[in-house]
Amino acid sequence: MKRLEGKVAIVTGGGAGIGEAICKKFAQEGAKVVVAGFPEDPVEDVAKEIQEAGNTAIAFTGDLSLEANAKSCVDLAVKQYGKLDILINNAGVFPETNLVTDYTEEAFDYMFKNNCKTTFAMSKAALPELQKTKGNIVTAGSEAGVLGIPQNTPYGGTKAFNIAFTKGIAAEQAQFGVRANIVGPGPIDTTWTHKETGPMDAEMEKMNTQANLVGRRGTPEEVANVYLFLASDEASFVTGSHYMVDGGITIAKGPMGGKADDSMKEQPEGNLDLKHAKDGHTTIRESA
Numbered sequence: 001m002k003r004l005e006g007k008v009a010i011v012t013g014g015g016a017g018i019g020e021a022i023c024k025k026f027a028q029e030g031a032k033v034v035v036a037g038f039p040e041d042p043v044e045d046v047a048k049e050i051q052e053a054g055n056t057a058i059a060f061t062g063d064l065s066l067e068a069n070a071k072s073c074v075d076l077a078v079k080q081y082g083k084l085d086i087l088i089n090n091a092g093v094f095p096e097t098n099l100v101t102d103y104t105e106e107a108f109d110y111m112f113k114n115n116c117k118t119t120f121a122m123s124k125a126a127l128p129e130l131q132k133t134k135g136n137i138v139t140a141g142s143e144a145g146v147l148g149i150p151q152n153t154p155y156g157g158t159k160a161f162n163i164a165f166t167k168g169i170a171a172e173q174a175q176f177g178v179r180a181n182i183v184g185p186g187p188i189d190t191t192w193t194h195k196e197t198g199p200m201d202a203e204m205e206k207m208n209t210q211a212n213l214v215g216r217r218g219t220p221e222e223v224a225n226v227y228l229f230l231a232s233d234e235a236s237f238v239t240g241s242h243y244m245v246d247g248g249i250t251i252a253k254g255p256m257g258g259k260a261d262d263s264m265k266e267q268p269e270g271n272l273d274l275k276h277a278k279d280g281h282t283t284i285r286e287s288a
């Protein structure tokens, strides 16, 4: 028996990075998946790749921070697959690193809209359907949402919103049979944590791997594995939790990465065929 057999899931930000891995992992485990993202994201490709592997997926494109689009996305899941069991609030942006004194208003507004309002709009649209199926929500938190990280302060604030918001849903929606949890990635191997493709400078990039106990970036699939557990019925007694997938970065003291055993330092291959780990984006888009 597959772990999500018969379930219907929406994954926001499903076209790239961690989202692609969640979509493919869930589909492999029997879920019917709505791969949702901006029109510029390769969501159609991910849905097609899932179908070609013999599993079930459909794409939805739109700015999911807008309530009308969020509702259309949920409507598509219900129209296509008859119900909704799981909402994964994975969509997010990371356009700038800067001291608070230099942080641009434009980047702040862009992050608040895409990181926080998307989680709100999608949760609001999905909850009536999740109440019917006794389903659940899993939202992307972050190490930055629980630690104070220099030059990541506004970003960390948006993630702290998502953590508190999702815990609130857990507390509020249990009366309707809905669970809600948070996954807190540490530095993951997507565009965001490489100086060539994201807003981190060389020093921040180096700190990512030095400051965690495993001494490397996590893979999108390693994060997807935890989403899978939390979204599945195996986690029936887990609600309101923030599960860290961070190589221990939130408990490490000092540059511990170099001390990790070699067996930990190599990224596991995993079993997903991922093609879009580096197709995410870190710049401000006019359309969004």
Ligand SMILES: NC(=O)c1ccc[n+]([C@@H]2O[C@H](COP(=O)([O-])OP(=O)(O)OC[C@H]3O[C@@H](n4cnc5c(N)ncnc54)[C@H](O)[C@@H]3O)[C@@H](O)[C@H]2O)c1
Residues within 6 Å of the ligand: 012, 013, 014, 015, 016, 017, 018, 019, 036, 037, 038, 041, 062, 063, 064, 065, 089, 090, 091, 092, 093, 113, 114, 115, 118, 140, 141, 142, 143, 184, 185, 186, 187, 188, 189, 190, 191, 192, 193, 277, 279, 280, 281, 282, 288
């Ligand atoms: N990569 C990391 O190191 C890391 C660390 C901690 C937390 N996270 C969290 O994990 C999540 C995924 O990160 P990633 O590195 O895979 O990013 P990514 O850029 O590879 O993928 C995120 C996707 O979300 C989409 N998106 C953003 N706002 C949207 C909106 N309003 N409507 C539709 N689509 C939208 C983007 O276009 C992008 O395709 C984010 O929420 C992020 O905060 C990532």
